[in-house]
Amino acid sequence: MSEKKQVVLELYERLFEAFGPLHWWPxxxxxxxxMGAVLTQNTAWRNVEKGIAALKARDLLSPEAMYNIPLNKLAALIRPCGYYNIKAERLKSFVMFLYKGYEGDLDKLLxxxxxxxxxxxxxxxxxxPETADSIILYAAQKPSFVVDAYTQRVLYRHHLIPNDVSYDMIQDFFMDRLPRDVQLYNEYHALLVHLGKSFCSKTRPKCVQCPLEGFNQ
Ligand code: SF4
Structure with a gap:
C-alpha cells in the first residue's frame, strides 16, 4: 500500500474512532x-434547519410544491438561511431544471x-462542485467525494496538500486512494466537517484536545 493511501485510511480511522458513526445526511x-445542500451554502446548519422546518410545515418539500410556490414567498420562508433571495432563485433553478429535463421525476434524474x-x-x-457532490453522494447514493473548506484546511495543516489547490485536485486526492464506496465517503465527509466545526477553526485550532494532534507531522 502506498504511503499516502495508508495516511488517508489512518486519518479516517482516527476520526471514526473519535466521533463516528455520524449518520449523515440529516x-x-x-x-x-x-434543498438542504443548496440552503447550506455559506451558512451554518442550524440556520438551514429553520428554513427546512418552515418549508416542511407548509408541505413544500416536493418538486411539485417547490415548482408552484411564488419566488417571493419562497424567499420569505427561507429567510433564516441567509442570502435568501439568491437561494430561493437557486431552489427554483433546480426544480425548473428537473421539470425541463426529467419531467419533475427525481428518480429519473438521480x-x-x-x-x-x-x-x-x-x-x-x-x-x-460541493453542492453537486453532496447531492450525488447523499441523495443519489453514488460515490463522489465531497470537499469543503474544512477538508482543505485539515489536509493542508497536516502537510497532505499544498495551499491553494483546486476542488477537483482535493477530490482526486481522496478518490485515487479510497475504494468507490458510498458509505465510506458519506462518513468520511461527515467526520471532516465535525472535526472542522469542533476543533479545526480558521483562527484558533484546538490542537491539544484534537484527535488529530500529532498526525502526519
Ligand atoms: S485542530 Fe489542530 S490537530 Fe486538529 S485537525 Fe486542526 S490542525 Fe490538526
Missing amino acids: AESRFEVI GIELITLRKELLSVKGIG
Missing part, C-alpha cells in the same frame, strides 16, 4: 437533501450514471 427524503449526473447538476445555476 433529512427525511432525497428532495430534502437537495438514476443517471455518476459522471453525467455531475455534469448535469453543474449546469444548474447556483450548483457548484
Whole structure:
C-alpha cells in the first residue's frame, strides 16, 4: 500500500474512532437533501434547519410544491438561511431544471450514471462542485467525494496538500486512494466537517484536545 493511501485510511480511522458513526445526511427524503445542500451554502446548519422546518410545515418539500410556490414567498420562508433571495432563485433553478429535463421525476434524474449526473447538476445555476457532490453522494447514493473548506484546511495543516489547490485536485486526492464506496465517503465527509466545526477553526485550532494532534507531522 502506498504511503499516502495508508495516511488517508489512518486519518479516517482516527476520526471514526473519535466521533463516528455520524449518520449523515440529516433529512427525511432525497428532495430534502437537495434543498438542504443548496440552503447550506455559506451558512451554518442550524440556520438551514429553520428554513427546512418552515418549508416542511407548509408541505413544500416536493418538486411539485417547490415548482408552484411564488419566488417571493419562497424567499420569505427561507429567510433564516441567509442570502435568501439568491437561494430561493437557486431552489427554483433546480426544480425548473428537473421539470425541463426529467419531467419533475427525481428518480429519473438521480438514476443517471455518476459522471453525467455531475455534469448535469453543474449546469444548474447556483450548483457548484460541493453542492453537486453532496447531492450525488447523499441523495443519489453514488460515490463522489465531497470537499469543503474544512477538508482543505485539515489536509493542508497536516502537510497532505499544498495551499491553494483546486476542488477537483482535493477530490482526486481522496478518490485515487479510497475504494468507490458510498458509505465510506458519506462518513468520511461527515467526520471532516465535525472535526472542522469542533476543533479545526480558521483562527484558533484546538490542537491539544484534537484527535488529530500529532498526525502526519
Ligand atoms: S485542530 Fe489542530 S490537530 Fe486538529 S485537525 Fe486542526 S490542525 Fe490538526
